[in-house]
Amino acid sequence: MTYIAQFFSMMLTALFIENIIFTRAVGTSWLFYLVKRPKEIIRYTLVLAAVVTLSGAIGYPVRGLIHDTQYRHVLVPVMYIGILALVYIVVYFFVKKVLPGQFEHFGMNLGVGVFNCAALGSLLIPAGARLDFISTIGYGIGMSFGFGFAVVIMGYGLTRLEYCHVPKAFRGVPIALIYLGLLSLAFYGLVGHQLPT
């Protein structure tokens, strides 16, 4: 029983309080890519969640071995990218064979959908915090849905931005960055201290 409670508490913290975008600024370029394609948000968040749980589960035992060596700063990311590559190939052929309808929606974007900072961030941060198995998975899933939540909020904001007289120099990327900065300022108030990256 405590596992499920631990799982959900980790998931909720990762979803709202320690949101991957607002408090750690991980995966923002992928966020900007998705904000302009509102139809694909749910699909890519689910892909993200699936990939993170799969590679988190595979990576957990391997991580246990190497997270005390002297070169852990390099080995852990390389190991996780390797696992991500394996998982990508599995997911690629799984989607191609089992649900071809979805496949042409993805086209080649599946690669970008899997290999992005949000996915790797959701794997590395629990590894850095040395969480046990259940909370690693919970944290990973929470982070992916937190990413979706952040994209939805940014979507609201940026549709509203179209009706402001933004000065010419600030149009486009700059104003979206400032908006994202103000939002993460608000969520920072929730956390209160700088999170260990």
Add this chain to the structure above:
Amino acid sequence: MSEIKEKMNISESLQYIFFKNPVLVLGLVLGQLAAGDTTLQNGAALSVTYLLIVVPVLVFASVIGKKLPGWLRVVSYTVLAALMLVPAYFICGSFSATIFDSLGIYPALLAVSTVPVVFASKIAEKQSAGEAALTGLCIGIGFAVTALILGGAREFFGNGSLWGIKFAEAVYPAVKLPFWGFILLGFMAAGVSAASDFFRKGKEINKNEEENQ
């Protein structure tokens, strides 16, 4: 953007330093800069890692990338980028022993940022190896310029020191936090877009003069 190219007759890839700066104008590698780039050392380490990742991946893409089937292409770029992390790790290690604690996971995220995948598949595959290397170099320099300016500013205002040497007393300690990274990046991006508009208008004016004469 293409009209900039002939007007200023610089080669296509040189724009990636300023006019199509990967971070400020195209909005590609933002998270790592906003959160990771809090000191000059971090900025230098990130830009070295980034340079070491982008150039080989683009060269690899232009040489071999075209031949591989679609799905293998993306995987190969990312794995190569991951492998390039190892030399970057040793170079950054030479800066200072505690560099990795303050950097955390952000140099590793550079390998997976959208740049290798997007640039490689859209640009490098259509270019020759030399051109791809030049484009990679320019992207790396563009990133490095932004990272160093941001890191230096934040370190100076954050804890009043530059490259670890203390000058003054910390003016605004919160600049080291991620949200201030976003806001400062936003203002820098606005500066770049204003400057490029100003520069392009200048270019257009003397272009019209040439036509009138």
Add this chain to the structure above:
Amino acid sequence: MSFFVKGILLEQKKEPMLTRSTLVMRQEFQYFDCDFMETPIDELSKEQIIEIARLAEIVDESDGKMLWEKLEKAELGEKGTLIVDAIDDEPYISSQMAIGIHHQEKFALGIELCEKVLAPAKTYIAMYKHIFDTNFSIPRKIGGYKVEKIGGRYPAENRAYRHIPKGRNSIVIGSCAMLHLARAAEDSRKMSSCFLTVAGDAVSNPRNVEVPVGTSVEEILRLCGLTEEPEVIVVGGSMTGRAIFEPENELVGPTTRGIVALSRSYNHSTYNCIGCGRCDHACPKALSVSTMRKLAEFGKFDELRNYDAAQCIGCGACSYVCPARIDIAATIIKAKKQMELAKKEGTL
């Protein structure tokens, strides 16, 4: 009134014009001749009355249509209602009400003739109730016809006629048309004049005026006298009229309700919209006005269609209420015209 729809309360400033008698401009009257000239008025048949209206070319000032066409086409059922439109809900303007108050016998005669043609089950005169600054009360009956006081906020006109029972058809005829019909029937006079109010703080003695159709605005203003140089001259109602530049070649027609000469135009605001939401409150059609203005300003026409811009009646209540003095109604109406243009060209 439903919870959402509010409209606005305006101080009507109708005072000196309403109580003063109508000033008639010197004009020579044209007459028409028809075969049944000598039959007394109360034996005129239905066709004869329509014939009189046609010969006298009477134009109904409430909607600009010819009176005889309206009478001919209108076939009220057994429970039809005839409504005499004397609602002047815009400030300064009281041309229709003045008819009901100063020319009561001819007005009643006109209504009687119309009743003979249409044989409605019920007739009443609609007048706007919320006039606080007049020192006399609106009569309960005019010439035997009940006066129904239309209450509520501006714009009362479109709300009053929206309550016409859908099932049975009913007809709205302007009060000036009634007067012209009475004159045509009595001394077979053609409709050569129209009633309008000359008002505004730049006019020396503002009053209701009867002027021949086609006189220029400058002549009318000289008739009533100007205390100072007006900055703005408005033709039509004070809420829905339009400002004009050359008063000498601006001609007056039967449907112009009034001329307002203002000494000082309201100061053009430099404030941005602060989003206080008062225009959303004031809109009688319950439209989301503040968002529509932004959409119109940024030219996003298909989203404007989603916000039902077509239902805007251009009453100007939102611009009246806006503290930042932004011309909201003008922007939305302009965008509506562009939308219709785009729809015609098929781009939308």
Add this chain to the structure above:
Amino acid sequence: MTEKLMFQNAPHVRQSESVRTMMTDVVIALLPIYLMGFFYYGARALMLGLCGVLSCVGFSAIGSLALREKFSFDLTPVITGLIIPLLMPADIRYFVIIAACAVAIFVVKVPFGGTGNNLFNPAAVGFASAAICWPGMVFSYPAPIQSLEIFGESATKIAQSPAYSLALGAVPEYEVLDMVLGNVPGPMGATNIFVAAACGIFLIVRKAVNWITPASFIIPYALLSAFFPRIEASSFDSLCYELFSGTVIFGAFFMLSEPVTSPKRDFGKFLAGITSAAAVFLFRYFGGFEMGFASALIVMNVFSPVFDRICEDILHVYRHKDSLLRKKEQNPEKEEKKEKAPALKIFKKAEKKAEIPEDEEIINVSLINTPGEELVPEEKEEPFEPEEKAEESEKEEAVQ
């Protein structure tokens, strides 16, 4: 007669009240709170207010110069400049106020386009950024009833504010009457609840603030704090402590009801009030800092267009009710499929946006130039050719 005629848009009579009169009402409502600050903390409170106002107005002047637009003097920077010092302790240093005002103007107002376009409440962002930067200074309060010297360091006993002890779960040791009257260590203006509420009601009477926002925020917040007390006290005590500590009452009347960032419709304001009450309660319950109110407010500003959208959909049904009813009579079963009120999702608008051809002469606010697309003009099919096409291109290469 004709040379002086000017053009003027349709309604030629206008209401006498203007933005300036509304803003002066808010400024007048803020001044008594400064008098209370003066009463408790001496002349330093007034000097802080003056410094806030001058820096805000100066920065907005610089901002409009930078944007090369005419500087229209409306009172919104003055109001931001008045609110920020009220949230800070009375012995704060001056550069903290100037930094907060700089952030409030340069980061929130100027990049978004001036007074009417800011998407966040400038006072809340200014205070939040200063609080995060110098938590030590901003959250340590001097004891009241002492006149601090205007300039220079004030080495006075730094006391704990009731909000801080609530965050730790301890019952604050001040009794409720003191908290209402304000002689309790806390932010300079936000502790005297009685005066703040009185000024708020003055604003409501003057119609500068809609009565729905404060009411729909305070009542649910009181209920929440009564049912989920953070401290072991009777629910009524917990209600009083929660309500009168921190900047809840002051914020409800002055910061939450700021017209620019709150929803436009009454029902939207009602929804915003309730969700803000829940958000503030959650932020104070779980939050790290004491400033739960300011950061919860920034998050809620994101959702005000959503509440407007909900009201718009309800009104859409109300506007088309007769056509909907008529359709329901003619064909009750087919009706649901065909005539559907625009879906609640805000993204319905965003999707439609994509298809409109970007023609030039309408003001074209280009949103974010997406990574990847900017480099190469978007080919018709996927950004990268799907796998099958890759084989054909290889075949073609093989053929050449």
